[in-house]
Amino acid sequence: MNKLLTLTFLLLLTGSVKAQITRYYTKAFQKQELKETPQKRLYYFENNGIRFEDYRDNKLDIKGFMYGTNSIDQTESYLKYLRNDLEMNYNPTFDALYGTITDVRNNGKLDESYCFRGKKRRYIQVWDAEERPLLVSGTGTKTESVNDGKRNLTLIYKDSILVSCYSIRKAENDTIYHKTDKIASPKEGFNAFTPKLAEAISYPILAQLVGKEGLVYISFFVEKNGKLSEIKPTTNEGFRMEAKALKQLAKLPPWHPATFQGRPVKSEYTLPIRYKLVD
Missing domain, CATH: 3.30.1150.10 (Fusion Protein Consisting Of Minor Coat Protein, Glycine Rich Linker, Tola, And A His Tag; Chain: A; Domain 2)
Structure with a gap:
């Protein structure tokens, strides 16, 4: 009887780890689509949390783990906020959520990894195009060419926090700020x-x-x-x-x-x- 109980427990445990749900999304993972699209997210229930993987055209885009919820809908809403960092997408229930996320480049190399809790984000490490680590004790600068070489992007980190992010358009010779203290907004809200x-x-x-x-x-x-x-x-x-x-x-x-x-x-x-x- 003891042997039977042990086998049953192991089978149940294995089954819980394999639980998976797939959802498809619009271009920027802003809204779920009922039809199949190039953007999909896989959700896995395991270890008292939800593991997730985002794919674009079958290439891994981000992967991570979220604790503090067993709701896919809540996980989806919070990831929408994390991807765009817009205050209008934040819900007070997100205060209890925490975990880690790793961004992956199109070629499969690591881009950045950070931990999060509510509105706070702390960077564990960021890598250059050759996957060389750039942060030392959470501090460093990442500069690379983006938009087919039309822009130079600069990200500055201090004590594991992204303190500045801007790009310079070469042809227009102007500076675009991607991290701001206050985002642009319509005057009526x-x-x-x-x-x-x-x-x-x-x-x-x-x-x-x-x-x-x-x-x-x-x-x-x-x-x-x-x-x-x-x-x-x-x-x-x-x-x-x-x-x-x-x-x-x-x-x-x-x-x-x-x-x-x-x-x-x-x-x-x-x-x-x-x-x-x-x-």
Whole structure:
């Protein structure tokens, strides 16, 4: 009887480790999709927490482990916040969540590894393109060419904290800040801005007739004076979906600019806009 009990326990334990759920997402892992997409996340229930792996086109993008929850929905919401670091995506229930994440480059080499708890993030190590460690006692600088060589990106770490992140565009000779003390935002606030913009953008007639839905992404810069510049789509859904969104974004008044160390700075923003038919 003792032998039977032991075998049963081992089988149950093994089964709990193998529990896996797969979900598919939009381009930036912002929203779950019911259909298969190039972006997928695998969730595993094990060791009183949830292990996760993100893939783009079947290539590992990030991997990590989260403690403090056994809810996939809560894990998904928190990872959305961690990926974009937007205050509007933060929920007070995230205060109890903690764990580790490792980012992986397209070629499979390690990029960065950090631990997190609530809003706090502490970097364990970051690596250059050849996977050489750059942090000594949590302090160091990482500089590399990105966007097909069009930008030089610089990240500065001190005592395991990312204190500065900016890129310099070579052709335009300007500096874009990616880590700021305060992000750029509409003057009326995001809660009022989002439904107002959605109401202003008209649904393309042909898309309605054929039942076409879509998700478009529009990127732009917010200048030091708050003006929106270089507004352009990063998707191509067709049916003039991008054109309709661009038309309204071009009419927007200046935003509050991002600030860093008490001064306004130029920042970059990508806005997702979903076209969805309703009965």
